[in-house]
Amino acid sequence: xxxYLLILFAVWLCLTAADAKEKQDREPYDLxxxxxxxxGACYPGxxxxxxDFELYPYLNKYNTSSNGxxxxxxxxxxxxxxxxxxxxWTLMYTYNFTKVFALSLGLSYEGGxxxxxxxxxxxxxxxxxxxxxxxxLTARFSWLNRKLLRMYSSAGLGFSVGLNDSKxxxxxxxxxxxxxxxxxxxxxxxxxxxxxxxxxxxxxxxGCLGIGYRF
Amino acid sequence: xxxxxxxxxxxxxxxxxxxxxxxxxxxxxxxxLYGGYISPVFRGVEIADFFAGYQAIREDRDAAxxxxxxxxxxxxxxxxxxxxxxxxxxxxxxxVTDVKDVYRYTAAGLMEERVYQITAAGEGRYxxxxxxxxxxxxxxxxxxxxxxxAVVEDGVVGILGLRADYTENNDLKVVMSCAGTLEMxxxxxxxxxxxxxxxxxxxxxxxxxxxxxxxxxxDGNMNMER
Numbered sequence: 001x002x003x004y005l006l007i008l009f010a011v012w013l014c015l016t017a018a019d020a021k022e023k024q025d026r027e028p029y030d031l032x033x034x035x036x037x038x039x040g041a042c043y044p045g046x047x048x049x050x051x052d053f054e055l056y057p058y059l060n061k062y063n064t065s066s067n068g069x070x071x072x073x074x075x076x077x078x079x080x081x082x083x084x085x086x087x088x089w090t091l092m093y094t095y096n097f098t099k100v101f102a103l104s105l106g107l108s109y110e111g112g113x114x115x116x117x118x119x120x121x122x123x124x125x126x127x128x129x130x131x132x133x134x135x136x137l138t139a140r141f142s143w144l145n146r147k148l149l150r151m152y153s154s155a156g157l158g159f160s161v162g163l164n165d166s167k168x169x170x171x172x173x174x175x176x177x178x179x180x181x182x183x184x185x186x187x188x189x190x191x192x193x194x195x196x197x198x199x200x201x202x203x204x205x206x207g208c209l210g211i212g213y214r215f
Numbered sequence: 216x217x218x219x220x221x222x223x224x225x226x227x228x229x230x231x232x233x234x235x236x237x238x239x240x241x242x243x244x245x246x247x248l249y250g251g252y253i254s255p256v257f258r259g260v261e262i263a264d265f266f267a268g269y270q271a272i273r274e275d276r277d278a279a280x281x282x283x284x285x286x287x288x289x290x291x292x293x294x295x296x297x298x299x300x301x302x303x304x305x306x307x308x309x310x311v312t313d314v315k316d317v318y319r320y321t322a323a324g325l326m327e328e329r330v331y332q333i334t335a336a337g338e339g340r341y342x343x344x345x346x347x348x349x350x351x352x353x354x355x356x357x358x359x360x361x362x363x364x365a366v367v368e369d370g371v372v373g374i375l376g377l378r379a380d381y382t383e384n385n386d387l388k389v390v391m392s393c394a395g396t397l398e399m400x401x402x403x404x405x406x407x408x409x410x411x412x413x414x415x416x417x418x419x420x421x422x423x424x425x426x427x428x429x430x431x432x433x434d435g436n437m438n439m440e441r
Contacts, residue, residue: 040224069355070244071387074424077240080233087227119238194217209220 039210
């Protein structure tokens with residue numbers, strides 16, 4: 001019985017010592033008020049809810065399905081396209097009110113170009129493009145704050161302005177509601193930091209990676 | 216690590232091209248028209264051949280189910296076999312009409328209802344007729360009027376003659392016709408062929424597009440001739 005008590009005492013001593021050492025290692029939290037960051041969506045990026053490069057609606061006859069009318073199958077067969085999309089990029093400024101709460105103002109961009117070529121001689125027939133800009137205000141709550149590591153959640157609201165060229169079937173500009181929810185984000189670093197987030201919304205669906213600077 | 220991150224993010228800058236899609240519009244057209252208008256003729260004749268034989272024995276339920284098993288294996292449900300109507304998921308439904316030996320066949324597996332009238336002319340011969348019209352999401356109205364003569368012999372459906380006039384309301388017309396007897400084995404046990412094992416179909420396209428070609432079938436393969 002005495003032996004068990006001694007073992008228990010030894011374990012308690014070890015745990016206490018470890019806890020004391022951890023507290024000693026933990027420096028006081030260094031609150032930097034300002035942050036600038038840049039991030040890009042990593043997956044699936046272009047398929048975010050907000051941007052509709054897939055639609056290019058007036059091009060139905062150049063993008064017919066296998067059940068399309070015969071006339072469209074031939075028109076589609078006579079051409080091919082090259083569609084380029086930039087991915088979704090965001091530049092963000094964050095003000096840390098406390099170590100837990102911060103507000104961010106971000107501007108996201110995603111652009112796309114669609115060029116059509118004649119299959120017979122590869123001659124370019126026409127091209128069209130769309131660009132989306134999304135300002136957004138985001139509230140961030142940090143629930144783990146360490147010297148080099150922070151974990152947080154955030155939610156943002158804003159709007160998205162689409163600029164489409166004149167060949168687009170829809171209006172030249174369009175405005176949509178925009179939102180982004182990030183259940184988990186993690187940042188590593190002190191002044192210069194890298195971060196990764198998992199989220200869903202109009203800016204991206206999936207994840208994002210970025211870098212930032214605090215001062 | 217940073218390089219991997221940058222690579223992952225930049226991989227979102229994508230380029231898509233349909234350069235390798237729909238390189239042969241004639242073949243795309245033939246596949247679409249065959250699937251929509253000619254393939255149901257094979258399925259319809261097959262179910263009609265069973266249904267015509269079934270009418271003579273329909274009061275003997277055991278014999279009727281045995282006959283259905285010979286044609287469709289386990290692909291049919293006995294609960295779908297009525298005196299005046301029969302439904303098989305892979306084929307569609309067939310009903311008797313007021314006229315003896317004339318059946319109303321509704322094809323399965325299509326986006327819209329497509330109905331054919333099938334007349335059993337005796338000795339395994341069938342006349343298939345139908346007019347269908349549908350408007351897709353693209354607002355193009357498609358109308359197809361068709362007539363085919365088929366025979367069921369030695370477990371094979373043969374389309375001896377066929378003429379289908381397909382039109383779109385954009386002045387395009389496709390005439391499909393037999394360029395050699397089209398043959399396809401009966402379903403027998405639930406498995407069925409999607410394309411004929413022999414024969415050929417001629418397609419003549421006029422109007423907004425001008426094209427003519429023959430699609431020849433052999434042992435599950437097809438090739439196109441101009």
